[in-house]
Amino acid sequence: MLDIKWIRENAEALDEALTRRGSSATASDILRLDEKRRQHLKALQDWQSQRNEASKQIGKAKASGDAAAVDEVMRAVADLKTKIQDGEKLEREIDAEIDAVLATLPNVPLPEVPFGTDETGNVEVRRTGEKPTFAFKPKEHFELGEALGLMDFERAARMSGSRFTVLRGDLARMERALGQFMVDTHTHEFGYEEVSPPLLVRDEALFGTSQLPKFAEDLFQTTDGRWLIPTAEVSLTNLVREEITDESALPLRFTALTPSFRSEAGSAGRDTRGMLRQHQFYKAELVSVTTPETSLEEHERMTAAAEAVLSKLGLHFRTMMLCTGDMGFSSRKTYDIEVWLPGQDAYREISSCSVCGDFQARRMNARYRPAGEKAAPRFVHTLNGSGTAVGRALIAVMENYQQEDGTILVPEVLKPYLGGLERIGAR
Structure with missing residues (x-):
């Protein structure tokens, strides 16, 4: 606010x-x-x-x-x-x-954020890694998964409707391995504290992180009035709501691997095939709580942490600065990381890292006490990012590591999580 x-x-x-x-x-x-x-x-x-x-x-x-x-x-x-x-x-x-x-007012963009009305106004900041080359026409993830008998959209639709997926066997194992690998990377290498937060929250929590009141249609609500979290950002950021934190304790850095639930309102007809746009998906979330003086530096650090996950997986990606018309409601500046999907012959978003300034803190009354000062408490700055979306990482691994026979090689960093498995084949 x-x-x-x-x-x-x-x-x-x-x-x-x-x-x-x-x-x-x-x-x-x-x-x-x-x-x-x-x-x-x-x-x-x-x-x-x-x-x-x-x-x-x-x-x-x-x-x-x-x-x-x-x-x-x-x-x-x-x-x-x-x-x-x-x-x-x-x-x-x-x-x-x-x-x-x-x-209802969105946050004020920082001066360096480019002007634009939609994603065409986004500006590329850097590219990392190389696109893979294939001696055959690469397939999309759903073609690979269904042919292997490890990705089932039909059974998922019968029990839950569209935009749900059943993963089986080694693909289910790989999804779990990706999430564990991401959290291990963020906790061991970047100093984030792992948290297991609530998946159901009250109105106040969603107001604090700005999903309510404006974006209620994007959410799922239970019959007792609680809401399923659309991202662990909600739970993690609200850890400091209505509190005054000593400056010596900042920055706080949290990570959580949780399911996320989104109604995907307004996305009818978009990404209807496969598991790119789901009502339920796993994501490794990153949240930082900082002083105003350090939030921009923390934003670069957070983005680097998300990029490190993709680099370790050997994936090619580009980092984009979002324009004013494509930014999230509570963001002052956002980097989107877009991973290369050879089956689609396109870049697709896999992470979004935003610095929000004191916008969310005012809505949550989250403050800190400056060290060595008699001044009144000040509002903290909050940041959030995907570190990264697990389902989209699975898609990227499948499409980038696919073989001509339809099998999928396992990236080196995931082998310890999969008992040394080298390749995923048919069930």
């Missing part, structure tokens, strides 16, 4: 940022509400001062023995009390109206 004080001082900058993100300029509407609130608070303070002064007069009137004067003063106090009660109710209503508007 944006700071109302910052909006007062930077109204033009806000409108410019919203325009760059493809939204309507709304600073004037917010400032009108803010001015209404400030004028109302001044009136409320005046009434409270008048009530306090009138209350003092009651004793004097009683001491004088003037019953009429006592009645008059007490009526004035009662009238002011009613005004104040009504005024406090109106204050809460105005505050709620302002908060409702602020809750």
Whole structure:
């Protein structure tokens, strides 16, 4: 959530940022509400001062023995009390109206983020590794998986509908191995703390990480009002909600391997074949909580951690800086990592790493106490990233390591997790 004080001082900058993100300029509407609130608070303070002064007069009137004067003063106090009660109710209503508007505003992009309306405006930052070459026409993952008898979309659809997959045998083992390999990499090499978080959360948690209220249609909700997490970012970032952390404890770095659940609203007709876009998938999530001064450096570090996973797997990928029109709602700057899929002859997103500044922290009231200062606590900065999407990593391994006979070689780094298995063949 944006700071109302910052909006007062930077109204033009806000409108410019919203325009760059493809939204309507709304600073004037917010400032009108803010001015209404400030004028109302001044009136409320005046009434409270008048009530306090009138209350003092009651004793004097009683001491004088003037019953009429006592009645008059007490009526004035009662009238002011009613005004104040009504005024406090109106204050809460105005505050709620302002908060409702602020809750719908996206974060302000950093100056270096390129302007663009959609993914065509994204800018390539670097490429890593080499595309594999084949002496045959490479197949897509679903062709390989079905031919091996290890990937079953038909049975999944019969029990759950579209956008679900059943993995069997060595493909199921490889999916599990990929997730374990990712978490081991992040904990052993990059200092992330492994967490096993809740998969069901309340409204407040999703509001904190900005999925609610705007993106409710992308989520699954249970009958008791809880929500299935769309990413472990929600659970991990909310570990610091409503807390004040000592600066000496920062940065906090968390990782979790969990299922993620997404309704994929608005994606009808996209990636309907295979397991690129699923309602349920595993992801190794990365979350960092830092000071404002170190968050941009942490963003580069987090992105490097996600890139390391793909490099170790021997996959070719490119890193893109997202433009203003393609960024997530709570992000100030985002790198997408796109892995090469030879079966599709295309790059596809496998990780997205974002720095959010204090945007989520304000929604969660997550703060830190600066070291050696008597200053008031400050809001932390939060970051999140995929380290990486397990299902898409499985797809990438299948397509990049496929052989002409339809078998799939096992990357060296995964062999210890698969008991030394060299190749995945038919079930």
